[in-house]
Amino acid sequence: MFALIDANNFYVSCERVFNPKLAHVPMVVLSNNDGCVVARSNEVKALGVKMGTPWFQLRELAETHGIRAFSSNYSLYADMSSRMMNVLAVYSPDQEVYSIDECFLGLAGFGNHDLAAYGQRMRTQVRQWLGLPVCVGFGETKTLAKLANHCAKKNLAGRDGVCDLTQLSQTERSGIFAALPVNEVWGVGRRLTEQLNQRRILTVEDLRTANPETLRKAFSVVLERTVRELNGIACQSLESVAPNKQQIMSSRSFGTYVYDLPGLGEAVAVYMARAAEKLRRQGSLAGIVQVYIRTNPFKDNAPQYHPSLSIPLPEATDDTARLIRAAQWGLKRIYKPGFAYQKAGIALLDLSPQANAQIPLFASTPDRHSLMQVMDRINATFGRGSLRSAAEGMQQSWRMKRERMSPAYTTQWDELPGVG
DNA sequence: CTATAACTCTCAA
DNA sequence: CTAACGTTGAGAGTTATAG
Numbered sequence: 001m002f003a004l005i006d007a008n009n010f011y012v013s014c015e016r017v018f019n020p021k022l023a024h025v026p027m028v029v030l031s032n033n034d035g036c037v038v039a040r041s042n043e044v045k046a047l048g049v050k051m052g053t054p055w056f057q058l059r060e061l062a063e064t065h066g067i068r069a070f071s072s073n074y075s076l077y078a079d080m081s082s083r084m085m086n087v088l089a090v091y092s093p094d095q096e097v098y099s100i101d102e103c104f105l106g107l108a109g110f111g112n113h114d115l116a117a118y119g120q121r122m123r124t125q126v127r128q129w130l131g132l133p134v135c136v137g138f139g140e141t142k143t144l145a146k147l148a149n150h151c152a153k154k155n156l157a158g159r160d161g162v163c164d165l166t167q168l169s170q171t172e173r174s175g176i177f178a179a180l181p182v183n184e185v186w187g188v189g190r191r192l193t194e195q196l197n198q199r200r201i202l203t204v205e206d207l208r209t210a211n212p213e214t215l216r217k218a219f220s221v222v223l224e225r226t227v228r229e230l231n232g233i234a235c236q237s238l239e240s241v242a243p244n245k246q247q248i249m250s251s252r253s254f255g256t257y258v259y260d261l262p263g264l265g266e267a268v269a270v271y272m273a274r275a276a277e278k279l280r281r282q283g284s285l286a287g288i289v290q291v292y293i294r295t296n297p298f299k300d301n302a303p304q305y306h307p308s309l310s311i312p313l314p315e316a317t318d319d320t321a322r323l324i325r326a327a328q329w330g331l332k333r334i335y336k337p338g339f340a341y342q343k344a345g346i347a348l349l350d351l352s353p354q355a356n357a358q359i360p361l362f363a364s365t366p367d368r369h370s371l372m373q374v375m376d377r378i379n380a381t382f383g384r385g386s387l388r389s390a391a392e393g394m395q396q397s398w399r400m401k402r403e404r405m406s407p408a409y410t411t412q413w414d415e416l417p418g419v420g
Numbered sequence: 421c422t423a424t425a426a427c428t429c430t431c432a433a
Numbered sequence: 434c435t436a437a438c439g440t441t442g443a444g445a446g447t448t449a450t451a452g
Contacts, residue, residue, distance in 0.1 A: 099433040101433080187430095188431090222430095
């Protein structure tokens with residue numbers, strides 16, 4: 001038995017907690033660089049605005065309906081998220097934090113309880129303690145719990161934001177599933193929906209009753225598992241401890257186009273510093289550095305260029321300076337003048353545990369572990385970028401746009417209204 | 421020829 | 434005033450390459 005708890009319009013709801021006047025105001029939260037819509041209030045959804053719509057395309061609609069837009073304030077959302085996870089953790093010994101706004105709870109042995117009432121308690125407590133609206137779904141598998149959550153949100157089964165599929169007979173479930181399009185199933189995206197529809201699999205019920213072996217042959221083992229999960233056979237277990245990353249990426253679009261190598265070099269250094277910090281936090285070393293830059297793919301009259309390069313390191317490392325040097329070495333090789341670059345990114349690949357580090361065959365400058373440790377500690381105490389590599393630059397004129405940002409209410413004293 | 425590396429595609433939030 | 438379209442990570446399957 002699983003529960004899936006998911007916040008409603010999470011980023012929008014976080015903004016409203018600290019600015020209650022925004023309740024019922026049509027509003028959106030924008031992606032990095034104030035680019036696309038990534039969260040919509042119900043009022044905006046009702047206007048037909050799709051997830052991922054570029055903000056500039058909404059100007060007219062926004063003006064006529066008074067839609068308010070906010071830059072995404074990740075320090076606020078991350079903090080609210082961790083508070084929410086802490087509240088929910090008390091409801092089960094097993095919790096999997098699946099994303100910033102949702103978690104699974106493992107409910108083995110809860111079979112005899114009134115799950116719907118249990119879900120209501122979660123909802124009430126999260127609402128009281130945090131001011132956030134959430135919905136709760138229960139099912140025998142993670143896929144069913146996800147689907148139950150969707151039913152709760154749409155008021156298709158259950159009531160008041162909670163849906164317990166486990167209490168329904170197969171006939172009752174089939175009735176609900178037959179009314180749900182197949183793309184509502186976790187793991188069925190745009191492409192798969194297209195191909196399933198061609199095979200006359202249109203609804204969740206069509207998929208549930210399809211032959212798993214046939215689908216495995218035609219598609220993949222993933223889809224086979226999904227079909228079994230829809231039938232109550234658990235193929236996915238709860239992952240309560242997040243495994244270490246196998247790759248770490250950092251990339252960002254620029255606030256304005258960058259044309260020259262020094263500008264790109266700064267950006268690459270900043271992204272690498274972030275990635276290296278994550279790398280050290282999980283106690284890994286990177287064996288390969290990848291770097292890429294690209295022009296704006298949406299500007300079809302401009303010349304396009306999107307090169308990338310992998311740089312194998314002589315020894316795996318977590319030393320920021322070494323990693324930056326490798327990335328910039330690669331950048332120099334792929335850079336060509338005459339293009340308007342819109343984005344740069346780096347990746348750390350071939351990660352291995354620090355404990356298994358190989359002793360270098362050829363003597364070279366040792367990694368500066370204690371320096372890295374001090375740097376991480378200073379930045380943890382005084383804020384990101386307090387101590388940084390000179391390669392990251394001072395002006396950073398390429399930095400992303402965030403022109404509509406709300407204060408970091410829960411993590412920065414000086415951003416609180418009325419605090420000097 | 422086979423095992424692995426590297427890359428592509430899809431999906432998720 | 435004009436131009437303006439996200440980020441990170443995983444897994445499966447396919448293709449390229451090394452030995």
